[in-house]
C-alpha cells in the first residue's frame with residue numbers, strides 16, 4: 001500500500017490511513033459548492049462522493065464540463081476509498097451530517113432536536129412529582 005495522497009490543489013499530503021486523509025480534507029481544506037445543486041460539501045473525496053451519489057453522470061458532465069476520463073478517475077478514487085473504509089462511519093465521526101446545513105441531511109438535525117426534548121422530559125421535576133412522589137412520602 002503506497003498510502004493515500006490528498007489530491008486537492010497541490011497539497012499532496014499523504015496518510016497511511018484513509019480515515020486520516022478524509023479527516024484532513026474536511027478539517028484542512030475549504031468547502032466546495034456543488035455546481036449541480038449548490039449543496040456545500042467538503043472538498044476532496046466528499047465532494048466527489050456527493051457529485052456521483054446525488055447526481056447523474058450526465059448532470060456532472062454538464063455542470064463541471066467533465067469528460068469520460070474525468071469521471072473514470074473520480075469513480076476510481078471514490079470506489080477505492082469506499083472499499084477501504086466505512087464512509088458512513090467516517091461521516092459520523094467527522095460530524096459531517098450536522099455540518100451540511102441546507103441539504104437533505106438537515107432532516108437528521110431535526111431528529112437530534114427531538115432527542116434533546118426526550119432527555120429534558122426525563123429530568124423535569126413536574127414529571128417526578130406526578131410519578132408517585134406523594135405515594136412514597138405518604139408511606
Ligand SMILES: [Zn+2]
Pocket residue numbers: 006007008011012013024025028029
Ligand atoms: Zn490536503
Ligand SMILES: [Zn+2]
Pocket residue numbers: 034035036037038039050051054055
Ligand atoms: Zn449536488
